[in-house]
Amino acid sequence: MKAQKGWSCSVFILLHMTNVTWTQIFKVVSPSSAVLVFVGENVTLPASLYPTMSAQTFDVRWFRDDFYSLVLSYQDFQIRPERQSQAYKGRTVLFLEELLNGNVSLRLQDVRVSDGGLYKCFVDSGPWNDEVHITLNVEVLGDQPSISIGSTEHKQTKLKCMSEKWGTTPDLTWRDMNGVDVTSESRVTEERDNEGFLRVSSFLPVKQEFSVFSCLMRSKAPKPDWHSGLTIYVFSPGVPGWSVVFWLSLFLYVAVAGLLIFQWRRMKGHKARYESKAYFLQLYYLRKEIEKTKAPDFMDSTLTGNS
Structure with missing residues (x-):
């Protein structure tokens, strides 16, 4: 018990000496699986802070092989395009409104074959920093064989x-x-x-x-x-x-003949159904005419009987 208390005290003193509090410690997290995208599409490389905290005042840097191959740089509340590699200018987006929720994901537009590889997201709050690695696989669909x-x-x-x-x-x-x-x-x-x-x-x-x-x-x-x-x-x-x-030629003739026969039978079936419907409609209207004709005779006979 005394050893545990002593270890806790040591950690507290260490954090106090480095001006870091528990509420300032975070970890940059991302899915472990690689991200797949096809050439010409847009893709999001997901990354966020855990536990959730605002990253608006932090430095956020996305880079490739080394720390100076910048894909995107966010510092002092703004994107710094002058520090960005030429190959990525005009093609990257950081969700500025989502920084409040700890979302530091990178949006890469119009993906090229050369964009495939390992990406690193580095977040620095001043007293604390962390980074995560994400692999982007770029797929290309070949020409029609x-x-x-x-x-x-x-x-x-x-x-x-x-x-x-x-x-x-x-x-x-x-x-x-x-x-x-x-x-x-x-x-x-x-x-x-x-x-x-x-x-x-x-x-x-x-x-x-x-x-x-x-x-x-x-x-x-x-x-x-x-x-x-x-x-x-x-x-x-x-x-x-x-x-x-x-x-x-014989194969083509048979195929065309089969198609014509199918269409002819289909039209014949439609015609038969149409004639059947027309016949019943004629019977229906003939019956109505007969009922109309009989109705006055019935009324006349009723009136004569009453008189």
């Missing part, structure tokens, strides 16, 4: 699915005309261009004499898929070109 045909060294037909401008390696899937996944038979290569983007290529050897293949490239991040809108009808030199044209 394209499929081309070529041959291997052994003159075997192969397909090449290629897409550029990816930030990270995408998931790639090959499927044949029956929807069977044949990705395991393919080979993937990737390389960086001068801007740091990935160029992804996948090669699929073709064994069938005639088939249809599709290539799908999908970002690992939760965004809409980009896939190839091109389906390739592959044929070996042993299959005549007129045969491919014939079967392709």
